[in-house]
Amino acid sequence: MATSSFSLPTPTHASAPAISNPISKPKKHLVMSSNDQNMQVITEPDPEPPARKLTGSSQLNRWSRARAIRSGRRLDRPVPWKPATDTNTISLVETEEGRILQEELGREVEDDKEAKPIYMVSDGTGWTAEHSVNAALGQFDHCLVDRGCPVNTHLFSGIDDVEKLVVIIKQAAREGAMLFYTLADPSMAASAKQACKLWGVPSTDILGPIIESISHHIGVSPSGIPRGAQGRKLHLTEEYFRRIEAIEFTIRQDDGALPRNLHKADLVLVGVSRTGKTPLSIYLAQMGYNVANIPIVLGVEMPRPLFEIASDKVFALTINPVILQAIRKARAKSLGFNDNTSSNYAEMAHVREELEFAGKLFAQNPVWPVIEVTGKAIEETAAIILRLYHDRKQQCSMPRISKRY
């Protein structure tokens, strides 16, 4: 499972209305003191011990349980939602990856393990928790990929009062989940810590230690105001607009459009079809770079402006032909072409010939760095490109990407 790529979330272990909530008035359990910094627990700990069992699981046989876990639905009721993208996703069944994937799905049934729940709570957007936990899970790829240690994450964002926080932590205790939190409000963070301790939920503060060390370094106290809260306003800076402009520029310049604008781009990506030019361009655009991408098509001349712009902003992408063919087959299928279509887009001979054509172009332009994208996530290729880009611009002894706040 590619933890580096964001995926469409699947609903799992949806909290069931059937389970009676042990806390009818959670505010009675945790009360904030007047200075909002210290939490007092004024009642006894909830007598109900958290249980790790799944409701109703005993009624289900091994297979249907496994299926339920795989599909991510709750065991005791049908879930009305399924990812709505099925009309538009690539079916991999006919490809090499598809076969590998199917084998993995097969193994998964054998494993028949319950996924470990990880809760993430934020009083802001929750994207920092999401991003950090996703990156950390990358360290467990070796057992996530074959579902040897399945994990479900659950993000609760915009949690801005203790009442909701307590409900979530009790639910985490009941499910045997661990909890990560990013709570800007120090009283909320203290509540989370204390409540987790009380109900035996392992918890980790994601942003707290970072904020604390920055605070110490710059000698300023943090505001304690979550993003999006009243009183913390968004400052519309030039950077803010530049980022939006970069996204719009990059969309306009996608797939070789408007070559006359190439001189306005910060970065120009060239490569054959399905080397990931578009998602890579968009990823870089989100960081504020104006990106243009130009496809290399066998026998088609590249637009003249490409050779008139500064050559040090052009980056070439290349890929292993076997992987490229597999991706193209999947692509052709998703576009509705079957094997009988006259297109040679995904034929190995054509794939190789086109990559050779690209290789010759790269050889004629030795200034363009050639980046091998095989097996790399978009984020990795982006990191390599930006490192090279800033290295060239700064001529540093050690490439760095610097930013001013």
Added chain:
Amino acid sequence: MATSSFSLPTPTHASAPAISNPISKPKKHLVMSSNDQNMQVITEPDPEPPARKLTGSSQLNRWSRARAIRSGRRLDRPVPWKPATDTNTISLVETEEGRILQEELGREVEDDKEAKPIYMVSDGTGWTAEHSVNAALGQFDHCLVDRGCPVNTHLFSGIDDVEKLVVIIKQAAREGAMLFYTLADPSMAASAKQACKLWGVPSTDILGPIIESISHHIGVSPSGIPRGAQGRKLHLTEEYFRRIEAIEFTIRQDDGALPRNLHKADLVLVGVSRTGKTPLSIYLAQMGYNVANIPIVLGVEMPRPLFEIASDKVFALTINPVILQAIRKARAKSLGFNDNTSSNYAEMAHVREELEFAGKLFAQNPVWPVIEVTGKAIEETAAIILRLYHDRKQQCSMPRISKRY
């Protein structure tokens, strides 16, 4: 300064080749033991104490120093690079924000403070460190925005050997920087910790505590292999392809294009020009959602398919007219229109009328949630939309976004 938005990095304090490097053979200083887990420091601590002063700053007067800090360039030499986007960015000078910004820039000169450097080191892409530090800096908006506590961040990614690591940490000590690190390789993390301690650089491990608590929770040891390293291969899963397809779908459906495809979208955004539909769509697409956006234009009928699709996937965006006018003025200027252009795009009467037109449309479709985007970062609006979306789909007592690994 909008810490929530990524911006084009500015090179600052580029390490000068002129400064003689005190470590000619850093490998002699830090040697890994055979099990690669424990670092031994086999020589004396470097006798050269780290100094916080900036080379050459005493030669410069107050103004040129301030200017240097603002522009982010080193004080002792010219930097060849400037952001290459100037041909394509919005000039805000003529807008309300522009005036505020100019005032801020004015204040900045008065402040004349040296920016505190923050170093980020990663053996992977570094995006987790970048994201987390950016989010944490949001807690210091109150003094970052007027440059009361200026900060420069420096990201060093792909640092995969101890030699480079040591060079960076010594440089951090010299500049009085603090250091954040995300080092998947435990021996690298141990080296960073020990070297920082040795040279008095305050340091914080960003991913370590998260990985450790997940490891404890799921009972599996982390791989210790950085993203992108040999031996950690990218798994091309359905999710991976779905995300790429979502980006491509979203680009195709931008700005009202191909309304016949609306039924294929997971999310449909409607709003007048400059409510941030495009960057929001792209942000959501990166998470794997197929997004379409349709502009609302005064007097223009919305495409019929909009009313034929499931109405619970449509989200309406609205904005304060004064802010909208300011943004549109900036936009018009960036597109090369001057005040004499006949367009009424940015005229207040027109702006109000168009927003009223949109408001009527929203009233006729009460199922569409109307989201106020004024003063919200793209990420915040995205969080609100996804919360509503998953709430509707899951019918939970507490909205959550769940994901399966």
